[in-house]
Amino acid sequence: MNTLEHDDYLAMRAGATVLEADSFGEKVLLLTDGTVLKLFRRKRLFSSAAWYPYAQRFADNAAALDRLGIPVPQIIVVVRIPSLARDAVHYHPLVGRTLREICREGIEKDQERELRTAFTRFVIHLHDCGVYFRSLHLGNVVYMPDQQLGLIDIADVRIRASGLSKRQRARNLRRLLGIVGECDWVEVSAIVDGKDDSPIG
Numbered sequence: 001m002n003t004l005e006h007d008d009y010l011a012m013r014a015g016a017t018v019l020e021a022d023s024f025g026e027k028v029l030l031l032t033d034g035t036v037l038k039l040f041r042r043k044r045l046f047s048s049a050a051w052y053p054y055a056q057r058f059a060d061n062a063a064a065l066d067r068l069g070i071p072v073p074q075i076i077v078v079v080r081i082p083s084l085a086r087d088a089v090h091y092h093p094l095v096g097r098t099l100r101e102i103c104r105e106g107i108e109k110d111q112e113r114e115l116r117t118a119f120t121r122f123v124i125h126l127h128d129c130g131v132y133f134r135s136l137h138l139g140n141v142v143y144m145p146d147q148q149l150g151l152i153d154i155a156d157v158r159i160r161a162s163g164l165s166k167r168q169r170a171r172n173l174r175r176l177l178g179i180v181g182e183c184d185w186v187e188v189s190a191i192v193d194g195k196d197d198s199p200i201g
């Protein structure tokens with residue numbers, strides 16, 4: 001992993017827009033050239049993140065998902081920023097908006113129905129490809145101008161050699177099913193049981 005010196009970091013982030021931040025500081029920056037810098041706090045010594053940093057997982061997952069034909073951000077570089085005690089992944093964002101943003105801005109019922117159907121199909125496709133995305137929710141799925149769905153925030157994706165089992169599919173939906181306003185975005189029986197009597201046909 002390359003090291004980014006503090007001055008170079010400051011030059012890089014000059015004029016950036018903060019897309020996400022938490023009590024520990026900035027998390028996602030939109031740089032003036034349209035690329036994104038996502039920062040990860042260095043974790044304590046005894047966590048798995050010490051030997052396999054999240055920024056590197058993000059980049060490795062991007063490569064693996066891309067090989068599966070799943071749209072993801074295009075990685076430019078993974079860097080360590082010692083002055084901030086952060087690692088970062090620098091990437092070209094997916095063009096489009098997250099499903100959460102689209103909902104928040106308001107959409108017509110018909111379009112929402114279509115997007116929900118597309119989202120359920122997308123989740124089935126992910127599971128068939130062996131993709132277990134722990135952070136599966138509408139805030140991490142981007143609807144692109146070519147009407148495809150893609151994934152962002154992919155540090156905690158796990159990819160299995162074969163499709164997920166029923167049990168894994170069900171477990172993967174749990175977090176989403178706990179989110180008010182998003183739980184009804186998936187056709188659970190279609191995803192878990194492969195039932196084709198659902199509206200998605």
Ligand SMILES: Nc1ncnc2c1ncn2[C@@H]1O[C@H](COP(=O)(O)OP(=O)(O)O)[C@@H](O)[C@H]1O
Binds near residue numbers: 072139140
């Ligand atoms: N590749 C991307 N394409 C489009 N938007 C992005 C991308 N990466 C981040 N964003 C924007 O930044 C926001 C937060 O990004 P995310 O990686 O999900 O951070 P967090 O860890 O805060 O969930 C998203 O809601 C989205 O608006």
Ligand SMILES: [Mg+2]
Binds near residue numbers: 139140152153
């Ligand atoms: Mg996110």
